[in-house]
Structures are given as C-alpha cells and as structure tokens.
Amino acid sequence: MNRLDRTEQRIVGVLIEKQLSVPDSYPLSENALVDGCNQKSNRDPAMELATFQVGGALMALQEKGFVAKVEGGGRVARYRHLVVDKLGVDAKDLPVLAELLLRGPQAPGALKPRVARMGLSASPEMLEAVLHRLAQHAPPLVELLPLRPRERDRRWRHLLGDAEAAQTTPVAAVDSVGAALPTPAPSPAPRDALLEVRVAALEQRVAALQELVQQLKPRGENG
Numbered sequence: 634m635n636r637l638d639r640t641e642q643r644i645v646g647v648l649i650e651k652q653l654s655v656p657d658s659y660p661l662s663e664n665a666l667v668d669g670c671n672q673k674s675n676r677d678p679a680m681e682l683a684t685f686q687v688g689g690a691l692m693a694l695q696e697k698g699f700v701a702k703v704e705g706g707g708r709v710a711r712y713r714h715l716v717v718d719k720l721g722v723d724a725k726d727l728p729v730l731a732e733l734l735l736r737g738p739q740a741p742g743a744l745k746p747r748v749a750r751m752g753l754s755a756s757p758e759m760l761e762a763v764l765h766r767l768a769q770h771a772p773p774l775v776e777l778l779p780l781r782p783r784e785r786d787r788r789w790r791h792l793l794g795d796a797e798a799a800q801t802t803p804v805a806a807v808d809s810v811g812a813a814l815p816t817p818a819p820s821p822a823p824r825d826a827l828l829e830v831r832v833a834a835l836e837q838r839v840a841a842l843q844e845l846v847q848q849l850k851p852r853g854e855n856g
Contacts, residue, residue: 634720634772635697636795640690643670643680645699645793646734648714649727650675653751660703660711663688675747677736720774722767728753729763730774733791738778740786764789 637645647669652659661669663684670682691712694700698719703711717724728748732739736747741757741764748755755763767774768789778788 634793635699637694637697637699637793638690638795640670640680640682640686641694641697641699642734642791642794643676643682644687644690644694645714645716646731647672648700648712649716649731650735650751652714653728653731660713662709662711663691666691666712675735720770722770722774725753726763726767727751729760729767730791730793733775733789734793738788738790740784740788742786743788 644666647666648659648661651661651665651669658665667682667684667687670680670687673679691700695702699715700712701715703713716722716727716730722730728751729744731751732744732747739747741760744760745755745757748760764775764777768776773792775789775791778790780787
C-alpha cells in the first residue's frame with residue numbers, strides 16, 4: 634500500500650469529508666481543496682498549503698490510485714477520492730478514516746460527535762467495532778496507541794501515513810474476535826529520580842577534581 638505524506642493525507646480526508654457532509658459541492662476543484670485543507674475548524678494541525686503544494690499532491694495521489702480527476706465537468710478540473718476501491722473498505726468506514734486523517738489520533742468517544750456530521754450516527758461501542766475491523770484489515774489501516782498521562786481512553790491512529798508520522802509506539806494487537814490485547818509500555822523514570830542521579834554524578838566529579846587539585850599542590854601549601 635502506498636503511504637501518504639501529510640499534504641496527501643489532508644487532501645484525502647477533505648475529499649471524504651466534503652463528499653459526506655456537503656455532497657452538492659463534490660467532486661472538488663483544486664481551489665476548493667486548498668480552502669478545505671487550510672480550514673481552521675475540524676483540523677489538527679492547522680495547515681497553510683499553497684495552491685502549488687495541493688496541485689503537486691493531487692498528481693501524486695492520482696499516481697498512487699487514491700484520487701481521480703473527473704472528466705467532462707466543465708473547464709475547471711474536479712477531483713474525487715477512490716478510497717473504497719483503493720483500500721477495499723466499506724463506505725460506512727469512511728467517516729472514521731476521514732476524521733483520523735483530518736484530526737489525528739482520537740478515542741471513540743471523541744470520534745462520536747465528529748463522525749455524526751458526516752452522517753454516521755454510532756455509539757462509542759459501535760465505533761470501537763469499526764476501528765477493530767480496520768485494525769484487522771490486510772494490511773491494517775489503524776492501530777491503538779498507548780494511554781498517555783491524564784488520558785482516560787486510548788486513542789486510535791490511521792496507518793496511511795509515512796514512517797515519520799508514527800510518533801508513538803502502538804501497544805495493542807487485535808485478536809481474531811476483535812479484542813484488544815494491550816502490551817504494557819515501559820514507564821519513564823520520574824523526573825525527581827533522574828535529577829537525583831545527575832546531582833549525585835556531579836557531586837562525585839567535583840569530589841574527584843578536588844582530590845586531584847590537592848594532589849597537585851606543593852606540599853607546603855596543603856592544609
């Protein structure tokens with residue numbers, strides 16, 4: 634499966650979002666895609682893409698089979714996504730994939746109101762089932778992330794991006810019935826403990842330097 638860079642991810646997410654939320658405007662022109670990519674709401678991170686960046690990414694997405702240009706739509710070229718055929722997913726999985734592409738890793742509880750604007754009314758439990766199904770896809774399209782400090786629910790991320798976008802190590806495999814099998818991640822040492830170790834090491838170095846200075850002094854100066 635071809636991996637998508639951040640601009641390509643944003644474009645695919647926008648195409649899915651606009652198809653489901655404002656179908657009258659779909660397929661999208663290049664200018665509409667620029668506006669959608671740089672939109673301030675429902676985006677994380679915010680982006681400021683230029684027209685040439687979106688145009689170049691559209692060419693790459695056509696080569697990768699994620700996007701097609703719509704022929705016969707007038708003088709302005711328009712584009713549609715090919716995600717269902719390219720990835721072999723169900724159309725009802727599209728809102729979940731779109732949200733992960735547009736806003737990054739999210740927990741099912743956070744996804745619930747966001748996918749509703751694209752016509753998917755689902756409980757967090759139903760969204761968990763969708764995510765587990767996508768995780769069991771061949772190849773996997775999503776994965777579960779470790780629980781971060783002060784988080785109550787684990788988040789899911791998509792796997793359509795390149796390696797540099799993978800900033801956190803996954804902690805869960807998915808078994809044949811869709812149950813998450815968490816693998817505990819090693820806990821980082823507390824900051825206070827690390828500070829104590831560093832202070833102790835510095836004290837040892839200072840003591841060694843003091844002893845060396847004493848050894849180098851003429852005998853009459855000692856004491």
